Amino acid sequence: MSKEHGADARPVLLIRTISFSFALLLLIALGVFAARMWQTTDVLSKQGSRGNEVRQIQQKLKNWGYYFGEVDGIFGVQTKKAVMDFQRKNGLAVDGIAGNATLRAMGIYSSQQTSGSGGYSDSDIALLANIISAEARGEPFEGQVAVGAVVLNRVEHPSFPDTLPGVVYQPGAFTAITDGQINVAVAESARKAAREALAGSDPSGGALYYYNPDKTSNKWIRTRPVIKRIGAHLFCS
Incomplete structure (x- = not known):
């Protein structure tokens, strides 16, 4: 009787193991996808992007006289042109994309960019040395x-x-x-x-x-x- 019971239990155990493994792989895949989406939203804004980071970019550029549109959080043609004008003026790669270097120059940070001495990132410290020199x-x-x-x-x-x-x-x-x-x-x-x-x-x-x-x-x-x-x-x- 015990042998029959053991034989019946093995397929059930195998199915449970496969189900658990599949669920674990699905969670890992979702985590990787979410991390990539978070990184794109927080540290790379370009035409078509929307959200709070875009609003920050627009507000900064508006304050500095590069952008004259609405601060609506939508990265459109006007925002791209303003970003390119800012990049050109500040010696950055002129691609109209607010990547890490452009965001740092604007003083906009995500949690990925902050580390280093006294709350300053390594790039901040390098920039301070640059301006001193x-x-x-x-x-x-x-x-x-x-x-x-x-x-x-x-x-x-x-x-x-x-x-x-x-x-x-x-x-x-x-x-x-x-x-x-x-x-x-x-x-x-x-x-x-x-x-x-x-x-x-x-x-x-x-x-x-x-x-x-x-x-x-x-x-x-x-x-x-x-x-x-x-x-x-x-x-x-």
Whole structure:
């Protein structure tokens, strides 16, 4: 009797095992599909995309004068043109697709992009070194750290964008963006200065601006209260 019962049980057990394996494979496949869909939605917006990320892109571009349509979360022809204009202006690949590099330049982040020192991603840290090198090449090390500190001070100040790429790429904020110096090879001292600034060093004394009085013709910047001078730069509030 026990043999017959055992023989009857084996097919049932096999069916249950196959069913469980199939269900497990289906769950894995659904998980992979969902992850890919999530990644596409969060870190790659292009013509035809819809959602909150597209609204953020449109709002940023509208604020900066690139986009003049409705902030409706629909990535249409106008949004694509605005993205391309932004990419062209900021030295990015001009493809009309808001991929990782373009989103970082706009100061838009997904959870996949944030890691690193003090809440800054590795790309943020590299960008800080780039702007220090471009803006303070040839300056004493203290002056390079001070330039990095000014960038970080702006991130924390309510009058400026609240992300590091947003501050760096804010239209008209840094001459290195407009004259292409941001794309020149980064000096090793600038990388070290970026790390010092991110660690909390601020030789600028809390400055939000700096300028070279021998080179600037900007009358407004000359009205700012000067905190100190380091090298060729005056740092001011």
